[in-house]
Amino acid sequence: MKRQPLRLAILEATRILTDAGVASPRSDAELIAAHVLGVERGRLPLVPLVDAAVVDAIGQLVAQRAKRVPLQHLLGWAALGGITVDVGAGVFVPRPETELLLEWGLSLLKGREYPIVVDLCTGSGALALALAHARPDAVVYAVDVDPHALAWARHNADARAAAGDTPIRLYSGDIADSHVFAELEGLVDLVLCNPPYVPEGTAVPPEVADYDPRHAVFASESGLAVIRHAVAAGARLLRPGGGLAIEHDDTHAAAVPALLRARRVLSDVRDHPDLAGRPRFVTARRADPAGVPG
Missing domain, CATH: 3.40.50.150 (Vaccinia Virus protein VP39)
Known part of the structure; x- marks a missing residue:
């Protein structure tokens, strides 16, 4: 299956979280993407394309976050x-x-x-x-x-x-x-x-x-x-x-x-x-x- 731009997945996640009233939609979208990919947030620009399975995994966590499950519960940690x-x-x-x-x-x-x-x-x-x-x-x-x-x-x-x-x-x-x-x-x-x-x-x-x-x-x-x-x-x-x-x-x-x-x-x-x-x-x-x- 054709790989997809990670940037578009993050933009869609940001839109969903914004509509759900999440206070920091862009930050949360990027942290979720980094979590799924197993990379630091700052390295996301180095991952231009991802498999459909990654986009789906991001989407599932974003859907939970949109229900206002705490981001830290989804990631499993807090800093x-x-x-x-x-x-x-x-x-x-x-x-x-x-x-x-x-x-x-x-x-x-x-x-x-x-x-x-x-x-x-x-x-x-x-x-x-x-x-x-x-x-x-x-x-x-x-x-x-x-x-x-x-x-x-x-x-x-x-x-x-x-x-x-x-x-x-x-x-x-x-x-x-x-x-x-x-x-x-x-x-x-x-x-x-x-x-x-x-x-x-x-x-x-x-x-x-x-x-x-x-x-x-x-x-x-x-x-x-x-x-x-x-x-x-x-x-x-x-x-x-x-x-x-x-x-x-x-x-x-x-x-x-x-x-x-x-x-x-x-x-x-x-x-x-x-x-x-x-x-x-x-x-x-x-x-x-x-x-x-x-």
């Missing part, structure tokens, strides 16, 4: 930092916005040798594993209360360790429990947290509503319930000069920084925008005993 992690049913899919939180954390750790890092609400383990990949000297602890998420995190942690990354230390626990990581109180250089924070009742895209675990997305108290526990955990775990970064909803630009400022041991509280310019994560530093940031 964060310099790594990819496996994702699927039962675990929250990492978002590009979290790259900025990771970058802030890595910047804080510059010049610190063998830092201790804690990732609260680790989910798939992506944030902890990306940090460990970027900083092989770090001792990285991660915790989640959901056994399904922990199964994914363990799977991903084993895969990254097999690839040569420094293993992380993965725990089951509720960050509302003040005994979680009690042995690390006052010793941690960096606490990161991407908690459930969407206020209950908020309308979300089908990819979130139908596929992300509800308890990993929504939180009570206008989305602040888990964030309150993350702030408390960060305040007790950080060493002087250590940093805390928590992702939050774009409606929390005032509320979440206020929670951090209410903690006398935290200083230099700042809110940061996401890739679209919306308020997305807050940071703070643990003050030294004299009240001056370290």
Whole structure:
């Protein structure tokens, strides 16, 4: 059978995804094509013609994406930092916005040798594993209360360790429990947290509503319930000069920084925008005993 231009298949996929309301139709079409071909997205121009079977395989995945099945579920992975992690049913899919939180954390750790890092609400383990990949000297602890998420995190942690990354230390626990990581109180250089924070009742895209675990997305108290526990955990775990970064909803630009400022041991509280310019994560530093940031 005659081979067909890959470019036309991608254009048709883009049209279908655009009509379906997918937010990034061209990007998704290209990533699906790259997945089917087993090549990196940037190498697609080097594949001008493909067999009809390839076009059909692309079309089948595009049809699923048009039904708003998450792209990451179709590909089987999500990227964060310099790594990819496996994702699927039962675990929250990492978002590009979290790259900025990771970058802030890595910047804080510059010049610190063998830092201790804690990732609260680790989910798939992506944030902890990306940090460990970027900083092989770090001792990285991660915790989640959901056994399904922990199964994914363990799977991903084993895969990254097999690839040569420094293993992380993965725990089951509720960050509302003040005994979680009690042995690390006052010793941690960096606490990161991407908690459930969407206020209950908020309308979300089908990819979130139908596929992300509800308890990993929504939180009570206008989305602040888990964030309150993350702030408390960060305040007790950080060493002087250590940093805390928590992702939050774009409606929390005032509320979440206020929670951090209410903690006398935290200083230099700042809110940061996401890739679209919306308020997305807050940071703070643990003050030294004299009240001056370290």
